[in-house]
Amino acid sequence: MSGFRRSGASGVTLRLEQVENAVLQNLVEQLQQMLGELPKGDPGLAELGISESTEAPADPALARLFPDGYSGDDDASGEFRRYTETTLKDGKEKDARVVLDTLAFDRRIELDADQAQSWLRALNDLRLALGTRLEITEENHARFAELAVDDPAYAMFVTYDWLTQLQDSLIHCLWRE
Amino acid sequence: MTTAPVELNRPDVGEEVRPDLPWLTIVWNDPINLMSYVTYVFQSVFGFAREKAEKLMMDVHHKGRAVVDSGTREEMERNVEVLHSYGLWATVKRDD
Numbered sequence: 001m002s003g004f005r006r007s008g009a010s011g012v013t014l015r016l017e018q019v020e021n022a023v024l025q026n027l028v029e030q031l032q033q034m035l036g037e038l039p040k041g042d043p044g045l046a047e048l049g050i051s052e053s054t055e056a057p058a059d060p061a062l063a064r065l066f067p068d069g070y071s072g073d074d075d076a077s078g079e080f081r082r083y084t085e086t087t088l089k090d091g092k093e094k095d096a097r098v099v100l101d102t103l104a105f106d107r108r109i110e111l112d113a114d115q116a117q118s119w120l121r122a123l124n125d126l127r128l129a130l131g132t133r134l135e136i137t138e139e140n141h142a143r144f145a146e147l148a149v150d151d152p153a154y155a156m157f158v159t160y161d162w163l164t165q166l167q168d169s170l171i172h173c174l175w176r177e
Numbered sequence: 178m179t180t181a182p183v184e185l186n187r188p189d190v191g192e193e194v195r196p197d198l199p200w201l202t203i204v205w206n207d208p209i210n211l212m213s214y215v216t217y218v219f220q221s222v223f224g225f226a227r228e229k230a231e232k233l234m235m236d237v238h239h240k241g242r243a244v245v246d247s248g249t250r251e252e253m254e255r256n257v258e259v260l261h262s263y264g265l266w267a268t269v270k271r272d273d
Contacts, residue, residue: 067266067267069258069267069268070270080254080269084261087258121262124210124263125264127209132209168214171211171217175217
């Protein structure tokens with residue numbers, strides 16, 4: 001089980017096994033695909049950071065990555081979404097690219113402070129997407145930990161759990177603990 | 178506390194003195210975001226000390242949601258946009 005380590009004043013390093021590298025690459029590519037499913041809208045407006053989406057995405061995982069800005073106020077939420085969704089998506093795409101560009105298994109991954117932030121947010125996006133697909137709640141988390149190896153959700157939960165430990169190790173590095 | 182007449186003691190009201198600001202940034206509990214991560218995000222986004230960030234995180238965790246900031250509507254929308262970029266479940270609300 002690998003984890004992040006501190007490096008220098010603000011950097012971090014990580015060593016991944018070949019299989020971990022492959023899993024992470026695959027997950028980030030799936031995330032990129034999901035992000036590509038958001039409505040494109042008018043290209044001119046998109047350039048100004050304005051989208052045509054005023055409703056939350058139908059896919060629950062995508063909806064979790066792009067939540068409403070207001071609770072119980074559809075009009076305000078819709079307007080907020082129009083003005084923020086494109087920027088939010090651009091940020092997530094950039095973070096995903098940083099992870100793919102820095103991923104490696106044949107050498108130590110070295111990240112500067114900005115790259116570490118991208119990894120932190122991208123790992124969280126992956127956990128949000130996987131956790132939503134698994135329908136994880138605070139009550140059923142223990143049940144998932146006891147899944148049989150041949151349960152269809154087993155591999156997804158093991159991956160989720162691995163991402164959790166990876167992200168937590170990164171946070172503790174960023175705290176310089 | 179002073180009992181002196183308000184009219185006489187009120188300081189010059191400059192730009193930095195802000196009237197009642199009725200908008201809030203709310204963060205909701207969710208089963209996926211790590212407690213360590215939420216604490217870290219509160220520190221990064223609001224510049225809170227670790228202890229204050231942890232206390233707020235525990236408020237969110239135990240009460241289901243917590244107010245993390247108040248100010249103008251524009252400021253709260255900006256907060257929520259940043260919190261969404263970190264994957265926190267945050268909303269803007271008018272104070273009532």
